[in-house]
Amino acid sequence: MSKAIHKRKLNQDWMLQGFDTVQDIPPAIHQPDFEAKEWLSANVPGDVHAALLHHQIIEDPFYSTNDQACRWVENKTWVYRTVFDRPADVGNAGMFIHFEGLDTLAEIYLNGESVATSDNMFVPVWSEITSLLKASGNVLIVRLDPVVEAAKSKDVSKFWAKVNYERIWFRKCASHFSWDWSPRLVTSGIWKPVSLYVVEQARINHVYFRTLSIGEDGASVEIDAEVEQYRGKAGLESGVDDSLTVRFSLKGSTSIHEYETVVSEGRAAVSFKVEQPELWWTYDHGLPFLYELEVSLLTQGLVIDSDKQDVGIRTIQVKQRSDANEPRFTFVLNGREIYAKGANWIPAHCLTGSIESDRYCDLIALSREANMNMLRVWGGGIYEHDIFYRECSRQGILVWQDFMFSCSELPDYDEEFMANVTREIVANVKALRSHPCIAIWCGNNESQAIHSEKMYYRSDYRFYGEKIFHELIPKLLERLDTTRLYWPSSPWGGNDPNSFDEGDTHNWAVWAGDVYPRRYGEKSNMDITPYGVSYRRYAEDTSKFSSEFGIHGSTIKETLRRNMPETELYYGSFEMDYRNKDYEPEKAQMTMGGYSGLPGDLDQYIDFSMLCQAEGLKFGVEHFRRRKPVNSGALIWQLNDCWPGISWSLLDYYLFPKAAYYYARRFYNPLLLSFKEDEGRISVWMTNDTYEHFEDTITVGVMDDNHYFFAEHKDSRFSPCKLTVAISQAGDKLELHIGTDRFARFIKLECAIEHTLFSDNYFNLLPGECHKVVVSNRKGTAVSPSDIEVRALNSNQDQTIIT
Numbered sequence: 165m166s167k168a169i170h171k172r173k174l175n176q177d178w179m180l181q182g183f184d185t186v187q188d189i190p191p192a193i194h195q196p197d198f199e200a201k202e203w204l205s206a207n208v209p210g211d212v213h214a215a216l217l218h219h220q221i222i223e224d225p226f227y228s229t230n231d232q233a234c235r236w237v238e239n240k241t242w243v244y245r246t247v248f249d250r251p252a253d254v255g256n257a258g259m260f261i262h263f264e265g266l267d268t269l270a271e272i273y274l275n276g277e278s279v280a281t282s283d284n285m286f287v288p289v290w291s292e293i294t295s296l297l298k299a300s301g302n303v304l305i306v307r308l309d310p311v312v313e314a315a316k317s318k319d320v321s322k323f324w325a326k327v328n329y330e331r332i333w334f335r336k337c338a339s340h341f342s343w344d345w346s347p348r349l350v351t352s353g354i355w356k357p358v359s360l361y362v363v364e365q366a367r368i369n370h371v372y373f374r375t376l377s378i379g380e381d382g383a384s385v386e387i388d389a390e391v392e393q394y395r396g397k398a399g400l401e402s403g404v405d406d407s408l409t410v411r412f413s414l415k416g417s418t419s420i421h422e423y424e425t426v427v428s429e430g431r432a433a434v435s436f437k438v439e440q441p442e443l444w445w446t447y448d449h450g451l452p453f454l455y456e457l458e459v460s461l462l463t464q465g466l467v468i469d470s471d472k473q474d475v476g477i478r479t480i481q482v483k484q485r486s487d488a489n490e491p492r493f494t495f496v497l498n499g500r501e502i503y504a505k506g507a508n509w510i511p512a513h514c515l516t517g518s519i520e521s522d523r524y525c526d527l528i529a530l531s532r533e534a535n536m537n538m539l540r541v542w543g544g545g546i547y548e549h550d551i552f553y554r555e556c557s558r559q560g561i562l563v564w565q566d567f568m569f570s571c572s573e574l575p576d577y578d579e580e581f582m583a584n585v586t587r588e589i590v591a592n593v594k595a596l597r598s599h600p601c602i603a604i605w606c607g608n609n610e611s612q613a614i615h616s617e618k619m620y621y622r623s624d625y626r627f628y629g630e631k632i633f634h635e636l637i638p639k640l641l642e643r644l645d646t647t648r649l650y651w652p653s654s655p656w657g658g659n660d661p662n663s664f665d666e667g668d669t670h671n672w673a674v675w676a677g678d679v680y681p682r683r684y685g686e687k688s689n690m691d692i693t694p695y696g697v698s699y700r701r702y703a704e705d706t707s708k709f710s711s712e713f714g715i716h717g718s719t720i721k722e723t724l725r726r727n728m729p730e731t732e733l734y735y736g737s738f739e740m741d742y743r744n745k746d747y748e749p750e751k752a753q754m755t756m757g758g759y760s761g762l763p764g765d766l767d768q769y770i771d772f773s774m775l776c777q778a779e780g781l782k783f784g785v786e787h788f789r790r791r792k793p794v795n796s797g798a799l800i801w802q803l804n805d806c807w808p809g810i811s812w813s814l815l816d817y818y819l820f821p822k823a824a825y826y827y828a829r830r831f832y833n834p835l836l837l838s839f840k841e842d843e844g845r846i847s848v849w850m851t852n853d854t855y856e857h858f859e860d861t862i863t864v865g866v867m868d869d870n871h872y873f874f875a876e877h878k879d880s881r882f883s884p885c886k887l888t889v890a891i892s893q894a895g896d897k898l899e900l901h902i903g904t905d906r907f908a909r910f911i912k913l914e915c916a917i918e919h920t921l922f923s924d925n926y927f928n929l930l931p932g933e934c935h936k937v938v939v940s941n942r943k944g945t946a947v948s949p950s951d952i953e954v955r956a957l958n959s960n961q962d963q964t965i966i967t
Contacts, residue, residue, distance in 0.1 A: 170361070172360045174261075177247070179205060179246065181200070182212070182242050186307070189241070204219045209517050211515050212240075212351065213225065213237060228727070228728055229739075231347040243305060244353075246303075248304065249301070250298065250300070256396070258294050258362070259293050259294045259361070259363075260360070261359075262358065262359045263288060264356035265285060266306065267337075268283065268285040268336040269283055269334075270306055271309075273304070273307070274293050284587065287587050315331075322573070324615075327341060328341040328342065337544070338572075339510065340514070345809060345812065346510075366408055367392055367394070368391060368470070369392045370390040370594055371598065372390075372594070372597060373385065374598070378443070381439070382439040382441060383443075384435065386434070387435075389427075389461075391408060391410065409463075410425055411424040414456075416442050445497065446562055447537065448535070449497065452557065454475065455476070456474060458470060459471045477600075479499070480495065480648060481649065482604060483495075493709035493797065495603060501796070502853075505797070505832045506800070507536060508711075509542060510542050510804060513806050516546050519549065528559055528561060530819065531561060534825060534829045535828070538797070539562075539564070539803065541563060543569050543606070547595070556601035565596065566606045567608060567637065573629050574628055576636075589637055605645070605648055606652075607632070608653050612633070616684050654711050659684050664705065667708065669708070669709065671702065671713040674701050674715060675751055676697065678690060679696075692748075699715060699781075702788075707795060710784075710799065712801045713781075713801060716755070716777060718769060718810055719808065726808065735769045756773060760772035761878035775823065777822065778827040781828070782831050785798050787840075790851060819919065823926035835850070836853075839872040877909075882906075884906070885958050886905045887955070888904070889901070900939060902935045903934050904929045904930075904931055907958075909928055909956055911925075911926070911927055911935075911956045913952060915951050916951065917941065920941045921941070923936075923939075
C-alpha cells in the first residue's frame with residue numbers, strides 16, 4: 165500500500181444516551197449488535213444540550229426560564245456511541261484516534277477496552293488503537309461524567325471565586341456555570357472533531373511558522389516541523405531516520421520559496437530571508453496578506469504526509485516605555501505604533517460545541533465594519549475554534565489572547581492539577597502560535613486584581629494561582645513562543661494590578677462604581693450613586709491601555725419578543741428582569757436616572773438604556789483617544805452575547821446591532837473629531853490614527869460631524885419633530901432619504917429581519933438636512949420598505965411620513 169497518511173473523520177453516526185450513574189450503563193453497549201432503540205442521534209462536534217433540544221427532550225433553554233428546567237442535564241452521565249469499520253488495506257500501519265476536544269471528564273472505550281481518559285476540555289486526546297481494531301463493527305464509546313458531581317468531593321475552602329466555586333478544580337469553560345451576562349448551562353459533549361489516522365511510517369505532528377525580524381533587506385522567517393515516526397509496538401516517537409525529509413514551500417502573490425531538509429531527532433527546520441516581503445497588517449494600516457505555507461513529509465521522494473496553512477509575515481511587540489522613559493502600553497506592528505480599537509469577545513453561544521462557522525465570520529466582519537482592529541478573547545470562555553483565528557488573520561484583526569483562567573484562585577500546589585494545566589498551555593500555544601493575528605498572551609482575567617481586593621479580608625495573603633501565572637506559563641513560553649509579549653494578568657501593572665499608572669486597566673468606576681486609585685491590599689471602595697456610576701468618570705481615567713470598560717444597554721424589542729411570553733413584555737416584568745444577569749441590576753436605573761431620565765415603559769427603557777450605553781462609551785473612547793499616545797488602546801466590554809439577554813454587548817445574540825455599535829463605527833473611525841469640556845471651556849480635538857497627513861477646516865457651530873450637548877438628555881428640551889422618509893430600491897438594497905422639520909434626536913431605524921444592516925443608525929439630524937441611509941442584508945434576505953421602522957426620541961411614529 166501507499167505509505168501516505170490517511171485521515172478519516174469520525175463525526176458521523178453518533179448516538180447519545182444519558183444515565184443516572186455509571187453503574188446504570190449496560191455492558192452490552194460495547195457490542196456491535198447492541199440495539200440502541202431509545203438512544204438519540206447527536207451531532208459531532210456538538211454537545212448534549214443541543215442534541216436534547218433537537219429531539220425536543222428539552223425546550224429552548226433561552227426562552228423564558230427554560231434554562232432552569234434543564235438543570236437536570238448537568239447531573240447525568242452521558243454516553244456517546246458510534247460503530248465504524250477499519251479502513252481497508254492498512255497492512256501493518258498504526259491506527260490512531262484523535263479527539264480535538266472533549267467536554268470535560270471523559271473516558272474513551274474501543275470494543276470494550278479503555279483507551280484514553282480526559283479531564284480537560286481544552287486538551288486534545290490522541291491514542292493508538294491498532295491492536296484493538298477489527299475489520300468491521302468497531303464500537304467507539306465516549307463516557308462523559310458530570311463535573312458538578314465530581315466537584316462535590318473537592319475542597320475549595322482555601323479559595324475565592326467569582327460566580328461559582330465548582331469550576332475551580334476543573335479545566336472547563338468558566339461561563340458554563342453562569343456569569344453576569346449568561347445563564348447556567350453546564351454542557352458536556354464531543355465539542356470538537358474526531359478523526360481516525362492511519363500511519364505506516366511517520367506523520368507531521370506540528371508546524372510552526374514565525375517571523376524573526378523585518379529589515380530593509382527583507383524578512384527573516386523560520387519554519388519548524390515536528391515529525392513522529394511509527395515504530396510498531398513502540399508506537400509514535402521522535403527519532404532519527406535519514407530516509408525522511410521535509411519540503412517547505414512558502415508561496416506569496418509573486419514569489420515561491422522552497423527548501424528541503426532531513427528530519428533529525430523528530431524535527432526539521434529551515435530559516436531563510438524573504439526579500440520584499442508582503443507584510444501582514446491590520447486592515448486599517450494595510451493589507452493583511454497571507455502566504456500559503458505547504459509542508460510535506462517525504463520518504464525516498466514519496467510524499468506521505470502534508471500540512472497546509474495560511475501564515476503572515478509580521479512582527480508584534482508591546483512598547484512599555486516612551487522615548488522619555490514614561491509608561492506606555494503600545495502595540496507595535498511591523499515597527500509601526502498602532503492604537504488598538506476594539507472589544508472583548510465572549511463565547512459566541514452558551515453551547516460552545518455547537519457554534520456555526522458563519523457566526524464567527526459574521527461577528528468578525530461586523531467588528532471590522534465598526535473600525536475595530538483588536539478583539540480580546542476573554543479568559544472565562546474557551547480557546548476559540550480555529551475558524552475564529554483564521555478569520556481574524558484573514559480580515560486583519562489582532563487578537564489579545566487570554567489563557568482560560570478568570571476571576572478565581574487555583575490549586576497551584578496540586579501536582580496533578582499543575583500537570584493538567586501544563587498540558588493545556590502547551591497544546592493551545594502550539595495550536596495558535598502560527599496565526600499572525602495573535603498579538604499577546606495573557607495569563608488570566610482579573611484574578612490578580614481581585615486577589616488584591618480580597619487580601620484585605622483574609623489572614624492568608626497567598627495568591628493561589630501565582631505559580632501558574634508567574635512561573636509555569638512564562639517558563640513554558642520561553643520554549644514555545646518568544647515572539648510575543650506574555651502579560652501575567654489583565655489588568656496588570658503598577659502597585660495595584662488595576663493601576664492607571666502603567667500596564668493595562670479595567671475601568672469599572674463607570675457602571676459598577678469602583679473607586680480609584682487604590683493600592684495593593686487596601687480595602688476596595690464603591691460609590692453607588694448617580695455620579696459614582698456615571699460615564700463622566702471616564703474623564704478621570706489616566707490609564708495607558710483600557711482593556712475593559714462598559715455600560716449596559718438593552719437589546720432590541722424583537723429579541724425580547726422572541727424569548728418571553730407576550731404577557732411579560734413590559735418594563736419591570738419578571739421576565740425582563742430575568743434577561744439581566746448582572747448582580748446589581750439597580751445600576752441600570754441609576755445610570756438612566758443620571759443621564760436620560762427614568763423610563764416610563766418598555767419602549768422608553770430600550771431607547772434610554774441604549775442611549776446611555778452609546779453616549780457613555782462615546783464619551784469614554786473619545787477621552788481615551790484624545791490621550792493618544794499616552795493611552796494606546798480602548799477595548800469595550802463587550803462585543804457579543806452568548807444568549808438573548810440584556811448585557812454590556814454591542815451586538816445582541818441574533819447579531820442585531822445596538823445603538824452603541826453604530827456609535828462605535830463613528831468613534832472608532834481612524835479620523836475622529838471630538839469635543840472636550842474643561843472648566844467651562846469647550847475645545848475641539850482631531851485624532852488621526854492613520855500615518856497619512858490630514859488637513860481640513862473646522863467650522864464650529866455647523867454640527868455636521870459630531871454633536872456636543874451642554875446638558876444631560878433628561879435636562880434637554882427638544883421640540884417634537886416630524887420625520888420624512890423617502891425609500892427607493894437600489895439593486896438588492898434599499899436607499900432611505902431622511903429629513904426632519906426640527907432637530908431630531910437619536911433617529912432609530914429598526915428591522916426585525918436578522919443580518920439587516922444600516923449604513924448609519926442612531927444619529928441626530930438638523931432641520932433642512934437630508935441623510936441617506938443604505939439598507940442591506942448580509943445573507944441576501946429580501947427587505948421591503950414595510951419591514952423598516954424609523955423614529956426619533958422626540959418624534960412620534962405616527963408623525964413619520966414614509967414615501
